[in-house]
Amino acid sequence: MKKMILAASALAGFAAPAFAQDAVTLQLKWVTQAQFAGYYVALENGYYEEENLDVTILPGGPDVAPPQVLAGGGADVMVDWMPSALAVREGGLPVVNIAQPFASGGLMLACWKDTGIEGPEDFAGRTIGVWFGGNEYPLFSWMSQLGIATDGSEGGVTILRQGFNVDPLIQRQADCISVMSYNEYWQIIDAGVTPEEIVTFSYSDFDVDVLEDGLWVKEESLEDPAFVDRMARFVRASMRGWKWAEENPSEAAMIVLDNDETGAQTEAHQIRMMGEIAKLTAGSDGVLDEAAYERTVATLMSGGSDPVISAMPEGAWTHAITDLALQ
Amino acid sequence: MNLIAGAGLFWLGAWALNAWLTNGKWANTVPVRIFVPLLFGVTLLMIWELVVRGLQVPVVILPPPSQIAVTLMGSLPILWADLVQTFFKGALSGFAIGCASAVVMAVVVDRYDYLRRGLLPVGNFMAALPIVGTAPILVMWFGFGWQSKAAVVVLMVFFPMLVNTVAGLRDTSVMQRDLMRTYGADYWQTLFKLRLPAALPFMFNGLKIASTLALIGAIVAEFFGSPTQGIGFRISVANGGLALDMVWSAILVGSIAACLMYGLIAGLERWATFWHPSQRR
Numbered sequence: 001m002k003k004m005i006l007a008a009s010a011l012a013g014f015a016a017p018a019f020a021q022d023a024v025t026l027q028l029k030w031v032t033q034a035q036f037a038g039y040y041v042a043l044e045n046g047y048y049e050e051e052n053l054d055v056t057i058l059p060g061g062p063d064v065a066p067p068q069v070l071a072g073g074g075a076d077v078m079v080d081w082m083p084s085a086l087a088v089r090e091g092g093l094p095v096v097n098i099a100q101p102f103a104s105g106g107l108m109l110a111c112w113k114d115t116g117i118e119g120p121e122d123f124a125g126r127t128i129g130v131w132f133g134g135n136e137y138p139l140f141s142w143m144s145q146l147g148i149a150t151d152g153s154e155g156g157v158t159i160l161r162q163g164f165n166v167d168p169l170i171q172r173q174a175d176c177i178s179v180m181s182y183n184e185y186w187q188i189i190d191a192g193v194t195p196e197e198i199v200t201f202s203y204s205d206f207d208v209d210v211l212e213d214g215l216w217v218k219e220e221s222l223e224d225p226a227f228v229d230r231m232a233r234f235v236r237a238s239m240r241g242w243k244w245a246e247e248n249p250s251e252a253a254m255i256v257l258d259n260d261e262t263g264a265q266t267e268a269h270q271i272r273m274m275g276e277i278a279k280l281t282a283g284s285d286g287v288l289d290e291a292a293y294e295r296t297v298a299t300l301m302s303g304g305s306d307p308v309i310s311a312m313p314e315g316a317w318t319h320a321i322t323d324l325a326l327q
Numbered sequence: 328m329n330l331i332a333g334a335g336l337f338w339l340g341a342w343a344l345n346a347w348l349t350n351g352k353w354a355n356t357v358p359v360r361i362f363v364p365l366l367f368g369v370t371l372l373m374i375w376e377l378v379v380r381g382l383q384v385p386v387v388i389l390p391p392p393s394q395i396a397v398t399l400m401g402s403l404p405i406l407w408a409d410l411v412q413t414f415f416k417g418a419l420s421g422f423a424i425g426c427a428s429a430v431v432m433a434v435v436v437d438r439y440d441y442l443r444r445g446l447l448p449v450g451n452f453m454a455a456l457p458i459v460g461t462a463p464i465l466v467m468w469f470g471f472g473w474q475s476k477a478a479v480v481v482l483m484v485f486f487p488m489l490v491n492t493v494a495g496l497r498d499t500s501v502m503q504r505d506l507m508r509t510y511g512a513d514y515w516q517t518l519f520k521l522r523l524p525a526a527l528p529f530m531f532n533g534l535k536i537a538s539t540l541a542l543i544g545a546i547v548a549e550f551f552g553s554p555t556q557g558i559g560f561r562i563s564v565a566n567g568g569l570a571l572d573m574v575w576s577a578i579l580v581g582s583i584a585a586c587l588m589y590g591l592i593a594g595l596e597r598w599a600t601f602w603h604p605s606q607r608r
Contacts, residue, residue, distance in 0.1 A: 067569055071387045088569050092386045133567030152555070159555045160471055161564070167467055168552075 021054040022230050027066045027075035029213060032059045032260040034273035035182065036079065036213075037252040038101060038281070042241030044255045051233035059261070062164060065133065067093055070218055077231065082211040082296050083141075083308055084134030089316055090309050094219035097317035099235045099325075101242050103284035103292070105212040106181035106276065107138055109201045110188060115175045117199065120206060124148050124155050129162035129169070129177035137308040139178060141299050142208040144307070166191060182276035186269065210296040212280070214288070222318065232324035239286040239325070246281055249274040287322045330381030334374045341370040390572040399576040406561070406580045413558040414584045416473035418545035421480025426488045426537055428481070430530070433492035434518065443493065454486030458547055466552040476557075479548040484537040491533030495526025528603045531596040538592055542585045 028036050039057055042048050048055045058075060060066060066078035067088040077098070085095050109128065111117045117126065123146070130139045139159075140150055149156030160174045166187045168174040179185045181202070188198060203209040215235065221227045245252035253270040300308040345363050353359050372392045378384075379391040386394070399406070432450075436443045462479050469475035499522055507517045549559025558581045565573035597606055 065567055065569060068387055071385045084568075088387070091569055093569065132564040136564075150555075161553050161555060161560060163463065163466075163552050168471070171467060173471055 021049075021052050022233075023054045023056070024048075024077065024230055024234050025056045025058060025075045026234075027058045027064070027069045027078040028060045029066055029079045029081070030060045031262065031264070032057075032256060033183070033265055034253050034256050034270045034277055037245040037256050037274055037277060038238055038242030040241070040256050040259045041245045041252050042237045044258070045241065045244065047237035047240045048234070051237045053230065053233055053237065055234065057259075062133075067095060067216075070095065070216070076221065076227075077215055077217045077234065079213050080216050081134060081137075082214060082293075083137035083300055085214070085216050086297070086300060086309050086313050086316060087134075087137065089313055090311065094315075095216045096219050096222060096315065097214050097216050097288055097293075098222075098231055098321040099215040099238070099286045100211060100288040100292075101215070101239065101284055101286055102211065102213040102280045103282065103289070104204060104280050105209045106280055107135075107203045107209065107212070108179050108181055108185065109139075109176045109203075110169065110179045110185060111176035111199050111201070112169070112172075113197055113199045117175065120146055120201065123157055123176070125157070126175040127158040127160055127173070129160040129174040131164065131178060132161055135178070137300065138203055138208065138210050141210075141302065141308055142203065142206070145208060145299075145302055182273045182280070186272055186276075190269075207295075208299055210299055211288075211292055219315070222320070228321065228324065231321045235286055235321055236325040242281050242284075242286075245274065246278040249278055285322075285326060287319065287326070288317050293317060328381065330377045334377035334381065337373050337377070338370055341366055341373075387569045387571055390575065395572045395575045395579070398570075398572040399579060402573065402576060406558075406576060409556055409558050409561045409577065410580055410584060412473065412554070412556040413476070413545050413549060413581070414542065417476030417548070417557070418480055418541040420473065421477035421545065422484055422537060422541040424477065425481040425484035425541075426534060429485050429488035429533075430492050432485075433489050433496060436489070436493055437496045438514075447490070447493070450486040450489050453482055456482065458483060458544060459551075462548040463551045465548070471552050471554055475552070476545045476548040480541045480544040483540045483544040487536045487540065488530075488533040491529045491536070492526060495529025496522050498529065499525045527600050528596075528605060531592065531600065534592050535589060535596075538588045539585060542581060542588070546581060 026039060028039075030036075032040070036057075039055075043055055043057065058069070060079075066075070066080050067085065069075045070078045071093050078095075080095075082097070085097065089095050111126075115126070116122065120142075123143070128139070130136045143150050143157060150159050152158050160168055160177075162168045162174065162177050166177060166179070166184050169177045169188060170191055170193070177184070179188065179200070185200065189195065215238075217227075217231065250271050253267065253274040256270055256274070257265055257267060297309070297313065301310070301312070345366055348354065348359050348363055376391045376393055379389055432446070436446055458479060461482060462475075465478045465482075466475045469478050503521060503525070504517065507521050512520065546557075546559035546562070549557040550563050553560045558577050561577040562574050565571070565577065600606055
């Protein structure tokens with residue numbers, strides 16, 4: 001009897017550390033979809049558990065501004081695009097990039113071919129749609145570099161605020177709309193438009209692309225060594241999730257679907273999205289490429305009279321977490 | 328901490344001053360009657376300012392009123408253009424179309440009883456449609472301009488105005504209608520000389536309700552697709568860009584416009600329905 005009690009308490013002693021997992025809350029930039037597959041894969045395949053982390057993934061949406069959630073303490077780390085995060089940093093909320101899973105971006109402009117637009121020089125006088133909420137910066141930056149006014153004046157472009165669908169293009173309310181290579185472009189194709197009827201302009205082809213999904217935290221959180229350690233483990237497990245998702249896109253899409261609480265996503269769309277996302281995460285081990293960062297900053301600051309950010313950001317990124325994670 | 332203490336002291340001081348004023352012998356004079364609510368408002372703003380600064384609340388959560396005022400003063404041209412787009416082009420046109428069609432429909436419905444029994448439930452259903460559902464559909468039908476916002480406002484404003492006007496048209500007593508008959512008045516003369524004036528208190532009631540709904544409808548409709556102008560556009564874009572002081576400035580401009588419109592209608596009401604018991608001082 002005594003031996004059994006001793007054995008039981010010894011086992012309980014070994015089990016105790018497993019209960020003391022560290023909690024991490026991640027705020028996504030948008031709703032649950034394959035754009036964030038790496039994190040869901042890490043959750044589902046137990047990579048976070050192996051790092052002793054209890055991760056809660058909060059989906060975003062039209063009404064959620066990830067920096068606001070971060071500021072309010074609702075999340076420890078957020079997924080956000082670099083222009084939005086740098087603008088927020090300049091606006092008074094110091095956020096710092098700790099990892100960059102997306103090496104390249106999928107932002108494009110999709111136009112009807114019959115409008116006769118063949119290149120950026122043809123944009124003047126046209127109606128172009130863009131979402132706002134932090135996604136308008138690349139477009140305004142590009143127009144500024146081309147010298148095309150965006151305030152609706154003569155010879156400029158008329159900006160339309162598009163909702164989160166492709167109706168403005170389909171209904172011909174806009175000549176061009178902003179699309180992601182992995183999402184809205186395929187919605188246009190699904191709506192019955194053939195690829196030959198559409199001409200796309202990828203921001204990266206014109207060297208006006210910016211870094212997209214990255215992991216950002218509040219600067220003051222990095223002063224806590226325990227937090228830094230938690231983030232390093234989180235980044236390590238997340239990057240494992242991303243690499244697994246790249247190699248197993250269909251299974252990753254199914255994991256995302258299993259975690260989609262809204263039930264709004266479809267299998268075909270997610271599998272296709274995962275295939276496109278894999279092209280964007282390819283070649284990244286999570287470490288922010290300094291040259292790519294400088295290019296993004298240069299693009300954002302060259303906005304003429306209306307730059308996205310007016311001053312060189314200092315301390316907007318750190319390799320400390322990724323160094324710890326990948327050693 | 329000093330700022331929080333300051334906020335508490337200011338509040339107690341203002342409260343004491345207001346209590347002394349309202350219990351003193353000047354309590355019913357016009358200057359005091361204006362000063363007391365004004366002091367209350369100023370106290371609320373002071374407490375907001377001092378608490379937000381004292382607790383160092385991040386600006387992206389709640390900015391202090393002084394920062395909002397600075398942003399407002401600095402963005403007057405932008406906000407004026409937004410107001411023209413939302414209020415004058417969207418809300419007012421929808422308000423005019425909706426109320427005019429509601430009055431016409433009310434006269435028709437009053438004339439033919441079977442229409443009343445058929446159309447009022449349909450109007451009720453239209454008013455109950457959630458505007459976050461109808462706004463995207465109307466934007467798809469009418470485009471991104473002010474026309475779709477006016478359409479949303481018409482949907483929201485039509486039923487309250489209809490119901491109020493129908494109730495007002497029925498508010499004449501048998502004695503009054505008989506008197507018109509003894510004067511040899513036909514249907515149209517009775518309508519324009521007795522029943523519509525008698526319905527005015529109800530109609531103004533409907534107009535006041537409709538004016539608040541009109542601005543809400545126009546602003547919410549802009550969340551779902553708009554050109555790059557408008558109070559609703561400004562609120563949601565500034566919120567997305569975390570410029571909360573601009574959000575509050577736009578909210579303030581919209582509220583002032585709505586208050587002025589309500590005040591205008593109330594003033595018209597006092598002029599047109601001076602004979603009604605509700606207008607007695």
